Amino acid sequence: MKFARDTWLIFQRQTQLLLRNPVWVFVGVFQPVMYLLLFAPLLKPALNAPTQAAAYKIFVPGLLVLLAIFGGLFQGFGLIAELRAGVIERSRVTPISRLALLLGRSLRDVVSLIVQAVIITLLALLFDLRVFLGDLLLAYLMLALIALMTSAVSYGVALKVKSEDALAPLMNTVAQPVLLLSGILLPLTFAPGWLQGIADWNPFSWAVDGTRALFAGDLGSDKVWQGLSITAVLAALGVYWAARQFARSVR
């Protein structure tokens, strides 16, 4: 009860500050829309897709996962600014739940991601993308879990390194192979065997496959529950680890 209240308190505060600066909506949507408009048209011939809509069914889920990964991984920067302002230290001397300090922030990131995802899905509808609502909601759940994990990890790392200069290269180094090995931009079915072998070890590749299956309306596919389970477990681990960073000493 106290935990839920504490989480809600932090979530409210973070959301309020985010809404005060609505530029993020534009920035967060601009890039994916560019992909949608300028990159996706290449896909129909490249993927040998029968229709443009079929190409979008492959590309849009990948794009959304990409957004979830990157959106989350770079949230740590905001936390470093808060650390510097003393806001985190001030929170840590109150009896507020340490898990709530993390979760309130990460849930804000999840909600803002879902808002972006909805905008992009609506735009894709204009390009003849069609998805069942139930499948779409499950796909959003997958995205939420990914964003929860990446933002929690980003906050945890930010508390450890405490400087933007260290966080930026670190996150980029992690994000790039993760991106390339997840088949986000092009499905890994095109990849040679060894590359697919490595990608099998990349949890995000499972998440992308699961999300694609959902967009394809293939709810019964094993990939759906596999992707959801893997991301759920990783999100739980990420949150647990990052909450411990909040509880530990922060100088």
Next chain:
Amino acid sequence: MIETRGLRKSFRSRAGRETKTVDAVRGVNLEVAEGEIFGFLGPNGAGKTTTLRMLATLIEPDGGDATIAGADLRKDPAEVRRRIGYVPQGGSTWDESTAREELVLHARMYGIGKADAQRRAARALDAFQLTEYADRKCKTYSGGQRRRVEIALGIIHEPKIVFLDEPTTGLDPQSRAHMWDEIRRLRADGMTVFITTHYLDEADALCDRIAIMDNGELVAEGTPAELKREISGDVVLVGIDLTATEQATKALDGEPYVNKLETADEGGLRLYVDDGATAIPQVLRRLDHAGLELRSIELHRPSLDDVFLTKTGRSLRES
């Protein structure tokens, strides 16, 4: 109100390949009484902030323990948090929030309900004369205003003790004097105030009792007056015509309250006494009795810097 026993903390720092252990705090025993302003004085790097952060539950001690407002620091840090307020050194407000938002949020982090939090915020804004700026963003505030918001944050839940880490550092003299008044007001409201400072005059003017810390250890503890008396007593400078010096020496040497008597280079006498305030009338009477005319009389009291010098062998200003 606060009692610590052998509080210790060391940090490991890495310089190149070598790992060095720095003993930041090496066994601090402190007692702070209810309702006093307790000053923690020492140069930068003496271990003041580390001690304070341990008492505020922000870092865990390596050894020793402490009882704070009746709660055990090691066993029940959550209860300690409920009973204390803490105002960090480097600020604690967010640029894009307003003072009112910060106050309400902070109160609610202590589990206070929304309506009550809003009432408390309004009262605090009023008490710290911030109502006028309450709904402006913190980034528009002056240094003094911002510091007042931070103090208000530290006491929004009416703690028994409030820890202030260098509350006046970086403030202009006027804001500083203003801040002293605010701190005295906290004491008047029944709070115990624990402040760190590296300003001697601040410790002297503001604190009921002080502890001097150097190199992670307490080197002295007491009221400012006690500490100064303990060190060297007072010096009374007696200004007198050169021709009368010899007679005056004869008159005063051997008086029971004079510990030591020197002829000053500039003429006149230096009397080392325990308590200048009671010595001066006696000196005056004695000289008058001997029919000697006095040009001036001056009382020189040892400063806390003298205390620091005696205890550590160097001046606080140099360190």
